[in-house]
Amino acid sequence: MSKTEQAYQKLRHDILFTRLLPDTPLNLKKLCDTYGFGWTPMREALARLESEQLVQSRENRGFTVASVSEADLKDLTKARLTVELAMLREAIEFGDEAWEEKIVTTHFRLSRSKVDARKLTDADFDAWEVLHDGFHRAVLAACPSKTLHYFYDHVNAQLLRHRKFLAISPAIKAARDGAQDRENVxxxxxxxxxxxGHTAIMNAVTDRDVTLATELLTAHIQLTRKVFSVAKPKV
Incomplete structure (x- = not known):
């Protein structure tokens, strides 16, 4: 990979997994020192991330990591429903036996990840998220539309930041430490x-039950918003 591509990949990973928190200022010199890249690759990486709406450029203030908000989450959830449900229907229509086997395999891998919401750590969440993403991508893999896959990647990246922010936000951590609404959170x-929920989606998809699979995925997609609305983290 070129230096620009390397800088882009490292920055993108740290933004998606909130190593760089929302609204964090991105000082170019500090980034170059931290990541070991020159100014040109880092500037080009930031410009690319800005085009993906993961970084914001503010006049006279330089770059910052893009914000997260309940309004953005609502909009992203709506977009995910539009894109992913269309992909799901096409995947069920065009998927073959190899596609079904991949879904079962990724579901098994996800089942091996033991995530305790009451003692959730960054490392636990990150490991679970990789497997979780793999399962959903397997479900949608048979969709033949390259354009839908492109939009899915964009929306999914933004939602990953929101999910990770919720997993580590002060509101969630406070809930685990005994806040008033602990049980609801x-x-x-x-x-x-x-x-x-993932098992039910797998069964409906491999049974080619479009109606049930759509209903289950719709409910599943709404879960992040529910966590956000209950926890009400400060953003």
């Missing part, structure tokens, strides 16, 4: 990472 978070 934990229940919402447990539902979001539960295997049962």
């Amino acid at each position: 934990l229940r919402s978070l447990e539902n979001a990472v539960a295997l049962d």
Whole structure:
């Protein structure tokens, strides 16, 4: 990979997994020192990330990591429903036996990830998220539309930041430490990472039950918003 591509990949990863938190100022010199790249690759990487709406450029203030908000989450959820449900229907229509086997395999891998919402760590969440993303991509893999896959990647990246922010936000951590609405927050978070919902989606998809699969995926996509609305993290 070129230096620009390397800088882009490293910055993007740290933004998506909130190593760089929303609204963090991105000082070019500090970034170059931290990541070990020159000014040109880092500037080009930031420009590319800005085009993906992961970085914001503000007049006379330089770059910052893009914000997260309940309004953005609502909009992203709506976009995900539009794109992913269309992909799901096409995947069920065009998927073959190899596609079904991949779904079962990724579901098994996800089942091996033991995530405790009451003791959730950054490392636990990151490991779960990789497997979670793999399962959903397997479900949608048979969709033949390259354009839908492109939009899915964009929306999914933004939603990953919101999910990770919720997993590590002060509101969630406070709930696990005994805040007043502890059980509501934990229940919402447990539902979001539960295997049962993914198992039901897998069964409906491999049974080619479009109606049930659509209903289940619609409910599943709404879970992040539910966690956000219960936890009400300060953003």
